Amino acid sequence: MPGHDKERRGGSAIAWYRLDAGAVLEQLQSGEHGLDEADALERGERYGPNQLPERAGRPAWLKFIAHFNDVLIYILLAAAVLTGVMGHWVDTVVILGVVVINALIGFYQENSAEKSLQGIRGMLSSRAHVVRGGGKRDIDAAELVPGDIVTLRPGDRIPADLRLLEVHNLRVEEAILTGESTVVTKQRDAIADEVMIGDRTNLAYSGTTVSAGTATGVVIAIGEQTELGHINGMLAAVEVQQTPLLLQMQRLGKGILYLILVVMALLFVFSVVLHDLPIGELLLALISLAVAAVPEGLPAIISIILSMGVQSMARKNAIIRKLPTVETLGAMTVICSDKTGTLTMNEMTVKAVLLADGGYLVEGESYEPVGALSAEASGEVLDPSGLPAMTQFIAAVHLCNDAQLRQGDDGRWQIIGAPTAGALQVLAAKTGLRFDDAELIDKIPFDSAYKYQATLHRIDRANRILVTGAPDVLFAMAESELGEGGVRPFRRDFWEAEMARYARLGLRMVAAAYKPADVDVRRIEHADLGDGVVFLGIAAMMDPPRPEAIEAIAVCQQAGIRVKMITGDHPETAMAIGKMLGMRDWQDAVTGARLEHMSDEELGRVAADHDIFARTSPEHKLRLVRALQARGEVVGMTGDGVNDAPALKQADVGIAMGIKGTEVTKEAADMVLADDNFASIARAVTEGRRVYDNLKKTILFILPTNLAQGLLVVVALLAGTTIPLTPLQILWMNMATSTTLAFGLAFEPAEAGMMRRKPRAPGKSILDLHGVWRIGLVGVLIAGSAFWLEAWLIGRGHGDAFIRSVLLQTLVMAQWVYMFNCRIQDRFSLNASMFSNAGLWLATVVLALLQLAIFQVPAMNRVFGTEPLPLAYWGIASLIGLAVFVVVELEKCLVNRWQRKAAAA
Structure with a gap:
């Protein structure tokens, strides 16, 4: 890779460590007495300051606006505009309120990646001891230029990349760049062979610290041309990865959008041609369809479930910085781990x-x-x-x-x-x-x-x-x-x-x-x-392996997650630790020198086939993560030094060490381990899988209600009759009752045997064929029950407001019992564990209070067009809900029997 095995200066690439001291000084047109002031000034104008470039982040208002960029939000915004034009201002305000709330939730979730770049800039030395014109001076490190002679003392933070000229017992702490736990003993002689960063013992790197001894060196790279600057550039160039959940939700949203647009277009033509409906009434009906079909509460529900996962993980020493990371943890197929301090104790x-x-x-x-x-x-x-x-x-x-x-x-x-x-x-x-x-x-x-x-x-x-x-x-x-x-x-x-x-x-x-x-x-x-x-x-x-890491790796391998060690340490040490950790492919360590000359295609094969990589550089780590992602893997990457930051940011889940990790690494990561323990990753994966299961249950719970509401509007338009529910009543169901009940599913415990399952395919939709069938079945059941009940109520001479109130309560009751169906997807839902899930019963109590309010409070009656209901009609709604529960449980039994027969065949 260009710039990896060579030092960069002014656009040229020179292997400084392979030149002797005299040749280096000659190449830089410098000498042991340093540059004179005029030459230093001229070079300062040519090369610029010894600083890392500032990169401006997006303003807050632009970040907020970006959260409206969603296909489902487009539907709601269009509905708000149409209701406003038609003078239905209450509908407009409520719809816009839903949109703004969702945007605010997303806005407060967002974390700025710019902090990681600021963290790297903070690692640069502020002062430098130089020799200029034969005299020693203490200057601002930003004024250093290539060719300057710099002296080093114990405790100094090295201000630029240096080729060492004189060395007296110099030892440097380079863990932030190489990941190696021990200090590096430096020397001044040229190195004949091509070697990686950790073996260039005649170079001293910007941002590293002098542990002992003294030295003199000549500046060979400043600012973004240094190894630290190179890492900064890689970090800035890494694009934020979209999580599997967000990708799946985008596909789901687009599918709903296309379906709504097609149905609305067909209904518009059908209603104008056959029923000659007034345009205003037709548009209001189509708005009802859009509001009914869009799961407005889904973003809020997902945020709630993810937030609860964040709190649960925090109690297990895994601090999540970005909400979608919770779900992505459950989808990980590969964990690339640094060795020192993560898999090992970092205590020689x-x-x-x-x-x-x-x-x-x-x-x-x-x-x-x-x-x-x-x-x-x-x-x-x-x-x-x-x-x-x-x-x-x-x-x-x-x-x-x-x-x-x-x-x-x-x-x-x-x-x-x-x-x-x-x-x-x-x-x-x-x-x-x-x-x-x-x-x-x-x-x-x-x-x-x-x-x-x-x-x-x-x-x-x-x-x-x-x-x-x-x-x-x-x-x-x-x-x-x-x-x-x-x-x-x-x-x-x-x-x-x-x-x-x-x-x-x-x-x-x-x-x-x-x-x-x-x-x-x-x-x-x-x-x-x-x-x-x-x-x-x-x-x-x-540096011995952590005992708990051995157990955690076994758990990960049982769960189908492959663990790879990527370290700056020596191959023999890495292989020995890999054997003790129980890693599957510990006999062969691929070195950075081998990776250096591989094409991306060859690197992809090696990354997939091997588990231990030694003497690697920051760029090697980044390339390995990208190679694995190119092969369809969902990659987690751990690290503690600034050398790990680009790979952490590139990974689907970047995992930083909380105790020994640098601030740069923590800011670039998605998750921080409070105890620097690999075992905490395994626990976080378990929680991530539980969260994903509960998200899937929630989506299977919400969408049948939206389908039922949409069918009510579609059938009414086809029949040329009045829409059974108003847009506000539909919004009430989607935002108030659905969100409340889905909250109960968020507390569902992990299912037995979850960590013996293989990771789900990254590209697999959150809805499989059986999920689509279940949504269709329940949606038709609920809609059919509502139409039957509407016809029965019309026959008894009830008015529109009363009928809509009964239908609203019936749909909500069907939602409540179907929530219990969704607790367990493939077995009978009522078991002892449901009594340990306090969320189910809290959601039930809140739902009852909300429904009492919308029917019994006069102000709510006026806003939502409802009426108080006699007790008998609450009972009718409950019986219909119970019927839905029984049918779904019978469907589970029949599907399971069919699947067992298919598996046996």
Whole structure:
């Protein structure tokens, strides 16, 4: 990919890390004394400020207007205009009120993605230490230009992308870009091979932080040309993905629109030609049809159900930022997860200690200093104080160590210092061994040029040089090794073979050694380690997988959701963690170097076939998400660093870490995990599937009523008779009673076996053939009952207002009993669980109060054209509703019997 393996500057692409320092300075026309002021000013005008570009968001009024862009809203707006022209102002006001309420609900749901870009801009350094004209200056970081010489000190936030020229023990925290949990040791030499971001050790990146050491570097990229700027550009370019639910609702809305338009056109022609109806009366009837057929309350009901899902997920540590995300979680087919901190603890932990006489396993999964030591061969738990060689090893890793282990006010154990050194301090604390009498005399700090550190300690009235560092470096020093029987010749072959075994398990290793020193020695130099070094052993450590993540991955795989690990870490580590997590395809890790040169088509195949991707860059993550989406997958993506933000925004569900995640990542995400725990994702998927089931039940509940209302209007026009209900009465049913009853379905609990179902097909309509059949059946039943009742009432000489009141109550009662039918789609609906759903009974009470109000309150009678009903007619409406309930339950029984026979055949 252009710009991924090369640094960008002024439109050119140069692999700066592959050039030596002299060639870099020559290419940039700079020198060790820096630029002069005139040259810096000229370059500032040419390249612009060292800032990320501002992007203006849409004004609030435009966002509000956008929520009227819906086909069903168009129908209602047209109906409002026509009723206004005809002078039916009450109808107009009510219809417009419904439209505005729906728009307001959508407006307050919307979250601005611009905050994520502001978050990235906030990560840039505000000041920079530069060398210009041979003198050192402190300037605004925005004034930096390519070719400037920048000095770095501990704690500095690096102000631009730099090619390092001089390095003194420089270590940089790059997790925001690479996702790697450990600090990166930097150097100045050119790198011959093409490598990914995490392996470009002679570059320092804008926005990362100096953990230790000092350095001097030359600016090779500023502003949007930096790696951080590149991520910012990718984030801004990512288009917001429409959720499966919104796509399905758009298709449903268009289907209803086309059906209404066709029916209205045919009825208009039919009524004008055959019945010669007055245009005003005909238009009012057609408006009634439009209002009847449009499920006005559906957007509000969907918002209510989604909002309840949001509250439920928040109680389970999953904070939803965008309402449709609730449903999308239930549709996920792939979860792409970062490793560090999500699948793992992000707490480096020693898992084994290798000494000359054998290996020892160390229990414990975090920084908490609790865990026993046991012999690797026998499993016997051992007391470290009874093992002289172990005691010497623990003394070395504890005393020759700059990290500190502390317990915070919240009870959590924390490491102050490098994670690797911290893991050794936790190991020492687990053993219970103490060395309070040890006195530090002198030390050689860790230096990347030597890859070890050493201390001179007085222990038990004797001086001893303690050394910790890279095993291969200490191998070269060692002349002997310490076993339980004493000092003996060093066996390099043994140690290298054992180290290779641990490396295959994805463990990182730190070695320890010592050398006796004279009592009068007060200082140590590197030369003092030239001979007489006694090798002690190796600590093998890793960032362990979360125990709950192992269970959660098993749940996801059972639910048909494939979990993929995309990390900036090394392949061996990623595969070892994948095996421990129980991932299906852990044997082969695809590296970023392989992904780099793949076409989109080839990348799509690899993304589908493999589950572990290592040494990846932000652009690789984004391409992988897009490749999976192109294959029809609904993709969730987790992450915590700014390097994850573009992929999170591109994913159907972006999932950010709430504790260790950056603000940039949280703003780009759809969901934030309050506990940084992958298991919370599995719980959120369960809730998402429950919400989708309840949404489907709600749609199957609402649409038959709309169909019944539409049939009343259509048949009346075809017959040339009076419309049974007024537009306001129809709106009352759609907005007041339907919404109230649908609220009861929102509380339905998850159905048994839900997480053993495969994810639904992303393109599958929310209404299958059986759903359409059920809507048609119930709609015809309700409409037929209403026509029969209307004819019976006309025969008894009742007036229009009374007949409409009885019909309105009958339709509402049919809605109420059909709500119970919708609780369970394929079994008998009345069971014990319905008494635990308080929403059903709350909705019933509210509905009764609303119906009493519309029939018994004089003001409501005048507005809606209703009359008080004798008790007998409430009973007739209830009997018709009961008949509808029985017919639907019989239909369930017959359909289930037919499906079982078809499956058996």
